[in-house]
Amino acid sequence: MIALLLRDLRLALRAGGGFGLGLAFFLILTVLVPFSVGPQSTLLGTIAPGILWLGALLACLLSLDRLLALDFEDGSLDVLATAPIPLEGALAVKGLAHWITTGLPLVVAAPALGVLLNLPGAGYGWLVVSLLLGTPALSMIGVFGAALTVGIKRGGLLLSLLVLPLYVPTLIFGAEAARRGAAGLDPATPLLMLTGLSLGCIALLPFAASAALRMNLR
Amino acid sequence: MMPELGKYAFEVLSAYGVSLLLLAALLGLSIARDRRARADLRHAEEETRRNG
């Protein structure tokens, strides 16, 4: 399974691998926000944690439909399903690869974009922590959504419709943790809920995703 | 006969109106869909009987 991880990482870094895609989208979205709500820094500062979390979430969503669809088209999924490695493990690794290629860069870029939105000083640390803890859940839920819609033509839109409601708990706890951090309050409870959510997703969703994938390959 | 609804008459009436409208629409669509399904089924059954 490590081989699968290394292959996916190498693929993502190659041209056309879509490595910078999520990052670029996140930057553009953050730049557009002041144009839409106006440049008052006080207003921007209050909504900054929420906007940054929403941007990270949508950036994750953007790169999901490529996750399995490419392997489906070139036959790799069929061979992977008959390979000796467990499909659940393969999909967990897919989620990990998506997290490393999309989730982590977002976490790294978030503080820089926080400056654009006049994020209060205290908020930077908690923003990074909440994103670090929340993005694994986003990736794992994304793998489940991708497994559901892998066989469907133009499944990208349907994937978003299915995955966004599933993102709601992660967004609420993540943004709340970032907002409390920015306001100087104690973000312990939302962070704990977020961590629990992420761990639950990592532990259980690969099984649901591989069940869905087997149904799609049938 | 009409009960005195006071200043919230609009809210109450529109609540009942919207709800009954939605239920009627759901019912109507379901019936139309069922009628079409029955017609298709009859057609398909005749066809299989003819060249079955």
Added chain:
Amino acid sequence: MSLWEYANPVKFLRLSERVLPALWVFAGLCVATGLIWGFFATPDDYRQGSTVKIIFLHVPSALMAINAWFMMLVTSLIWLIRRHHVSALAAKAAAPVGAVMTVIALATGALWGQPMWGTWWAWDPRLTSFLILFLFYLGYIALWEAIEDPDTAADLTSVLCLVGSVFAVLSRYAVHFWNQGLHQGTSVPVATGARTVSDVFFIPLVICMIGFGMLFVALVLYRTGTEIRLRRTRALLARGARGA
């Protein structure tokens, strides 16, 4: 004759044909009496004025919205475990009904809250949970429509329903955590049994709830019949094409 007897679509059709007329009449009567009684014969609430009459629509529809999803969860499990087509098609038939019930609950909830909140929508946690539930319904229905092969569609939507249910419950608590809430206490807390609604409202409310329940069952039976007919047409045509 075990319950699984009715897993055979043709037998199910025959049974539902017999039961449906009575069910429609009974549901119609219940809903009509409940709503008319509640609308005309109940006094105004000293605080909320006449808006309290909306309770007769809001509470039953909210109840049905949640029960519909729970019913879909159970039928999805039955499909995954015992592969009974009727239960998968019943889930597919129930989804739009559940979605409409959720919209009614949302609309009546917003209208009912308007005088107190002063706005049409106040992101009240309970109402927001119904908004999220509505999104789940949309995703479920969209997934059914997106897949041609009926069996794969039934499988995938069942998995989505299972996973969706877990996230729906999570969302409900997340939403309560996110906003403390302006909703009044549950009118008929089933668990505690205590009634915060005085008697004069309670009787018509219960009638309405029974009425909405019967209406839901009737609608689902009726729509499942339609789904079975569509599947039968598809099977006949597929076999016809193969035979030719």
Added chain:
Amino acid sequence: MTLLVQNLTVARGGVPVLTGVTLRLDAGKALILRGPNGAGKTTLLRTIAGLQPPLRGTIDGAEDRVAYGAHADGLKAMLSVSENLRFWARVYGEHDITAALAAYALEPLRDRLAGTLSAGQKRRAGLARLMVTQRPVWLLDEPTVSLDTDAVAMFAGAVDAHLAGGGSAILATHIDLGLQAETLDLTPYRAAPDARHGASDEAFL
């Protein structure tokens, strides 16, 4: 170890396609599936590969011994030939790809991106992938599609080498590959139009 398929019934889209298929494949032997398009060749291969459950019948000797090769070769366009092969080798527990590269004369193409290969070269890389999996039973679905004559000859030679090495193969193809292999015409096993056999549509008929 032979591959034994007894009284197999397979369905596609809930409709039974083949019923009562019985075949036996000994080591070193090949079997060519014949039949018109849509006869169920692909469905049969996918069922033997374990990608879909059969409606009825048993498959013995296929567990962890089959390698499935469909039209698409499972090669990533943005990875080089050696990277592709090394990946599949590691997935199947093997590590050495030099033998496979040599067997299909892929040494010169070693570092070329798979996307830039011609159809014939891509098929050779696909075959190398099959070899790397060290799986004795090859299931090949229309392997010679989009190949020119000498590529087909090369393909036949490769399959012969695999058989000589004690492997076996089932091929679904229309082209005569000149392999000395039995052929199995699937038309007699075609499911009758009203055949049921527990296919999911049966409940509605």
